[in-house]
Amino acid sequence: MARAWHLKSRPEAMPAPENFELREFEQTQMGHGMIRVANQWLSVDPYMRGRMRDVKSYVPPFAIDAPLEGGAIGEVVESNAEGFAVGDMVQHGAGWRDEAVVNAAEAQKLPDLGIPVQSFLGFLGMPGMTAYFGLLDVASAKEGDIVFVSGAAGAVGSTVIQIAKAKGMTAIGSAGGQEKCDWVKSLGADAVIDYKAEGELMPKLMKAAPNGIDVYFDNVGGEHLDAAFAVANPGARFAECGMISGYNSTEPMEFRYIMNIIGKGLNVRGFIVTQFMDRMGEFHADMGAMLQAGKLTSQETVHEGLESQVDAFIGLFTGGNTGKMLVKV
Amino acid sequence: MARAWHLKSRPEAMPAPENFELREFEQTQMGHGMIRVANQWLSVDPYMRGRMRDVKSYVPPFAIDAPLEGGAIGEVVESNAEGFAVGDMVQHGAGWRDEAVVNAAEAQKLPDLGIPVQSFLGFLGMPGMTAYFGLLDVASAKEGDIVFVSGAAGAVGSTVIQIAKAKGMTAIGSAGGQEKCDWVKSLGADAVIDYKAEGELMPKLMKAAPNGIDVYFDNVGGEHLDAAFAVANPGARFAECGMISGYNSTEPMEFRYIMNIIGKGLNVRGFIVTQFMDRMGEFHADMGAMLQAGKLTSQETVHEGLESQVDAFIGLFTGGNTGKMLVKV
Numbered sequence: 001m002a003r004a005w006h007l008k009s010r011p012e013a014m015p016a017p018e019n020f021e022l023r024e025f026e027q028t029q030m031g032h033g034m035i036r037v038a039n040q041w042l043s044v045d046p047y048m049r050g051r052m053r054d055v056k057s058y059v060p061p062f063a064i065d066a067p068l069e070g071g072a073i074g075e076v077v078e079s080n081a082e083g084f085a086v087g088d089m090v091q092h093g094a095g096w097r098d099e100a101v102v103n104a105a106e107a108q109k110l111p112d113l114g115i116p117v118q119s120f121l122g123f124l125g126m127p128g129m130t131a132y133f134g135l136l137d138v139a140s141a142k143e144g145d146i147v148f149v150s151g152a153a154g155a156v157g158s159t160v161i162q163i164a165k166a167k168g169m170t171a172i173g174s175a176g177g178q179e180k181c182d183w184v185k186s187l188g189a190d191a192v193i194d195y196k197a198e199g200e201l202m203p204k205l206m207k208a209a210p211n212g213i214d215v216y217f218d219n220v221g222g223e224h225l226d227a228a229f230a231v232a233n234p235g236a237r238f239a240e241c242g243m244i245s246g247y248n249s250t251e252p253m254e255f256r257y258i259m260n261i262i263g264k265g266l267n268v269r270g271f272i273v274t275q276f277m278d279r280m281g282e283f284h285a286d287m288g289a290m291l292q293a294g295k296l297t298s299q300e301t302v303h304e305g306l307e308s309q310v311d312a313f314i315g316l317f318t319g320g321n322t323g324k325m326l327v328k329v
Numbered sequence: 330m331a332r333a334w335h336l337k338s339r340p341e342a343m344p345a346p347e348n349f350e351l352r353e354f355e356q357t358q359m360g361h362g363m364i365r366v367a368n369q370w371l372s373v374d375p376y377m378r379g380r381m382r383d384v385k386s387y388v389p390p391f392a393i394d395a396p397l398e399g400g401a402i403g404e405v406v407e408s409n410a411e412g413f414a415v416g417d418m419v420q421h422g423a424g425w426r427d428e429a430v431v432n433a434a435e436a437q438k439l440p441d442l443g444i445p446v447q448s449f450l451g452f453l454g455m456p457g458m459t460a461y462f463g464l465l466d467v468a469s470a471k472e473g474d475i476v477f478v479s480g481a482a483g484a485v486g487s488t489v490i491q492i493a494k495a496k497g498m499t500a501i502g503s504a505g506g507q508e509k510c511d512w513v514k515s516l517g518a519d520a521v522i523d524y525k526a527e528g529e530l531m532p533k534l535m536k537a538a539p540n541g542i543d544v545y546f547d548n549v550g551g552e553h554l555d556a557a558f559a560v561a562n563p564g565a566r567f568a569e570c571g572m573i574s575g576y577n578s579t580e581p582m583e584f585r586y587i588m589n590i591i592g593k594g595l596n597v598r599g600f601i602v603t604q605f606m607d608r609m610g611e612f613h614a615d616m617g618a619m620l621q622a623g624k625l626t627s628q629e630t631v632h633e634g635l636e637s638q639v640d641a642f643i644g645l646f647t648g649g650n651t652g653k654m655l656v657k658v
Contacts, residue, residue, distance in 0.1 A: 264387070269594075
């Protein structure tokens with residue numbers, strides 16, 4: 001019998017183990033066009049927090065007492081679908097479980113690029129596309145720009161840093177703790193701010209970016225976003241990708257420098273990666289070239305076993321990951 | 330001897346009469362190319378508050394113990410400049426005073442359009458251009474859009490309402506008090522919210538805009554901006570023109586719905602009207618046509634006498650004006 005994490009109750013603030021339960025569940029029938037997948041890698045992403053709220057959003061909320069969902073990679077162990085054979089490696093959306101029966105039309109067979117399959121959940125997958133189109137399209141970042149990236153040790157942020165450097169920009173990152181900062185620096189960042197170190201963020205950012213910033217890639221919101229408003233150059237572009245600092249808060253976010261949007265003529269744009277799905281080819285081509293040129297490094301934080309997924313998920317909000325957070329089933 | 334309002338000290342929060350002093354001052358010399366203007370109309374604008382702070386911004390701060398400046402209209406009483414004759418009506422930037430000596434190259438002779446000259450400080454001047462380009466260019470508002478405008482009884486907001494209606498949009502305004510709301514309604518607004526009436530703003534906006542909003546023209550910031558984040562439709566565009574609710578506050582602004590920027594893919598753009606100066610002809614042509622078609626109504630709140638300018642200025646922040654705030658010297 002397959003097991004899946006179910007949402008028992010909606011977290012009010014920080015998610016806790018009590019909000020989740022690992023249960024056996026009735027698998028979808030193996031109808032025509034279906035495949036059964038033994039999951040090997042489960043994705044753990046900040047956006048999942050939003051789906052635990054009962055509000056209308058760009059993805060429907062998770063239902064109480066139903067299995068959770070998310071990105072996953074696994075091996076086909078039974079196939080009723082043309083073009084899918086036992087042994088194929090696929091990516092699909094039925095994560096948070098050890099085995100999934102999914103519609104093959106909604107699964108992608110993974111090409112063999114000679115890189116670990118879990119990369120398709122990371123810098124070759126949604127986080128990578130988010131970094132790529134957020135930086136180059138939403139924020140229109142170009143050679144010579146000074147780019148500030150929060151959450152720079154995360155799956156998205158660390159990719160933004162590397163794309164920025166590969167494209168001739170100055171990259172300034174922010175991360176929590178010396179170890180993560182060192183790693184971000186090793187990716188080529190020109191400066192890294194440890195937001196957990198003593199002192200307020202804004203003066204640290206002013207010091208790291210004495211000539212201001214032209215682009216802010218926001219994964220964090222809150223104090224980081226406010227500091228970016230403070231040091232932004234006229235006409236700076238903000239790609240609003242995430243505001244993880246607010247995902248578990250019931251308090252409003254506070255801004256002292258938001259009025260700079262007007263005086264500096266800032267352009268603040270939110271986006272969801274799904275709007276760029278039709279440009280996946282462009283992304284794979286350019287990222288592939290950067291990979292082959294040795295310009296991309298990925299890092300993963302791996303939790304072992306389906307049992308560990310809730311811990312991994314909570315860890316996203318407590319600084320538990322460097323690079324992409326994954327569960328190895 | 331000419332008199333001008335001088336900035337005695339920088340207001341910390343709400344400006345008070347003690348921050349200002351009406352003093353005689355040494356007039357600039359009447360060198361070549363200069364004109365002497367007897368001011369008749371002085372502009373009173375929210376942006377002036379920003380110049381009273383000692384911070385780098387898009388306009389330099391006012392200096393302590395120096396005359397204040399601002400838009401003004403008056404009659405040439407002495408001319409050392411080619412093309413300017415005694416009796417000409419001109420617009421220039423040396424307001425807050427009864428008489429000004431200015432470089433004619435920085436003054437504009439007013440065309441005779443058969444409308445009151447002070448209109449060039451209002452809906453045919455900077456506030457009108459701000460409304461026009463903010464709505465149509467910054468927010469890319471187009472026929473069929475649902476537009477929400479805060480500060481709708483102000484010089485800029487009331488013009489936004491009228492341009493929106495003239496261009497086939499749904500216009501929802503917000504203003505303080507029944508009288509102002511009635512006036513905004515009379516301009517053609519489809520719905521008007523009294524933000525001073527009992528109850529929170531957000532539910533009022535949801536009721537006034539049951540199908541959400543496609544465009545928000547922000548003059549106010551704070552709670553209004555947060556409510557706009559809450560009810561915005563996916564892909565909505567925000568033109569950030571002013572945040573008057575924060576101009577006199579030392580507290581941060583609080584937002585509960587700012588994360589909607591991401592999930593709804595909002596585009597939030599700040600702007601300063603000066604960036605559109607090279608398109609003044611386009612503005613005059615289109616506004617002129619709307620004027621002749623009877624689609625524009627202006628209203629003024631006029632304070633009499635140079636002595637009243639500080640009261641008029643403080644009145645901007647206490648709801649003292651409907652339409653354009655002016656001082657008649």
